[in-house]
Amino acid sequence: MSQKVEKPVLSGQRIKTRKRDEKExxxxxxxxxxxxxxxxxxxxxxxxxxxxxxxxxxxxxxxxxxxxxxxxxxxxxxxxxxxxxxxxxxxxxxxxxxxxxxxxxxxxxxxxxxxxxxxxxxxxxxxxxxxxxxxxxxxxxxxxxFKETDRKKLAAMLSLWISNGSVPFQSVLVLNNSHLIKDHLALDFLINIFKYWRTERGANSLSSAVKKANLEQYFSTFIPDTKQSHVYFKTAFQENGLDEVLKLYEDQHQQAAKKELQITLAEALSENKPQRELIAEIKEIALRDNIQEHETVCIIWTTVMDIPEWSKKEELVTDQAVRHLNHYTVLFQAFATGQRAELSLLLKVQEYCYSNMTFMRAFQKIVMLFYKNDVISEQTILKWYKQDFNVKGKMMFVDQMRPFMEWLQNAEVESDSEAESD
Structure with a gap:
């Protein structure tokens, strides 16, 4: 094998280094x-x-x-x-x-x-x-x-930089640091950014930007542990005229609370906790987090319907659903005490049966079960029957309910006639 022979170098020769190769x-x-x-x-x-x-x-x-x-x-x-x-x-x-x-x-x-x-x-x-x-x-x-005056200048500049796209809104999340949170610096700085933005570009622009960046889900983490409460946060934003941003937080807070309620309910049902005991627990959570009755009854429906492994055969699933729901009628009764809650539940049943093809013919049997167990009243069913709250599958479900509705209307006529004769 041939070996490369090095070229001879003259004694005292300097090797020149190109300027671009010199490390500055x-x-x-x-x-x-x-x-x-x-x-x-x-x-x-x-x-x-x-x-x-x-x-x-x-x-x-x-x-x-x-x-x-x-x-x-x-x-x-x-x-x-x-x-x-x-x-x-x-x-x-x-x-x-x-x-x-x-x-x-x-x-x-x-x-x-x-x-x-x-x-x-x-x-x-x-x-x-x-x-x-x-x-x-x-x-x-x-x-x-930084001095307080410098913090305000920086907050003002950030409101401009974020709104013009020079800085991502998510950058403010670096403020979510314990040494900044405990002294209220993180929350105060965030509020200042919002105030300057609102002044320059308006409340709608600010709300849209916060929502687009999903910042509202992080708001509660800016509150010091010593005052970790919804009331404290609400006051801080209201005092600074940021009601629009506060609403985004409250909506997010509600979604998180509803999710927590659904998880709690699912765990309790899997443990076969007595329904009377469970009702008291749900009411306590709903009151604490301001979850309305019509929202609670829909969460109960979703959770209860997630329990079984449903039959894929249309002729079997109806009986399966009626047997399953019959076990929880006491639970539904406790949270369907007003017409709004009853109607919300009825519309939830309609939505579920329409979205799950095997349940399309189960609608009438489920509604009748709730009617017979005083979960949904005839006034609510009549209101649903006569008005178009949700058009999805409505004509098919109206056909299913027609014999019952005719019976109801005839019963009302007979009752009126009897009252007149008396």
């Missing part, structure tokens, strides 16, 4: 000094700041020092753990051309000028977008160490 020393403080020097010359001229940042990106390495760049534009210098500005290097260590040097009484017009600075910068250097989003999460972890 990491020097964030040198970058800081250069940026601050340029920003200070712009004073408070936002157009001048944007022009300077646009041109400086051709000479300074924004890709490498992007984190430092955003620290400087927000806080005036490079932030270090503890939320203070680094004093390393020759300096200057801080600039007045930054968001934290804006008016202490938050002026949204001034904040919008800063918003444009960031928009233009990231439009020119697209790679800065991801760096910016990551840096915001880090900065949010420092809010405890």
């Amino acid at each position: 020393r990491y020097d964030p403080f040198g970058f800081r000094d250069a940026i601050i020097s340029g920003l200070d010359k712009c004073a408070n001229d936002f157009e001048a700041i944007s022009r300077y940042l646009d041109g400086a990106g051709n000479k300074l390495d924004y890709r490498r020092y992007g984190e430092a760049l955003f620290d400087i534009l927000i806080a005036g210098g490079i932030l270090v753990p503890g939320g203070t500005l680094s004093q390393e290097g020759d300096g200057p260590h801080q600039t007045d051309a930054c968001i934290f040097n804006a008016s202490d009484e938050v002026n949204m017009e001034e904040m919008k000028n800063w918003e444009q600075v960031f928009i233009k910068l990231m439009r020119r250097y697209k790679y800065l977008e991801k760096i910016f989003q990551d840096e915001i999460k880090k900065i949010l972890m420092f809010v405890k160490y």
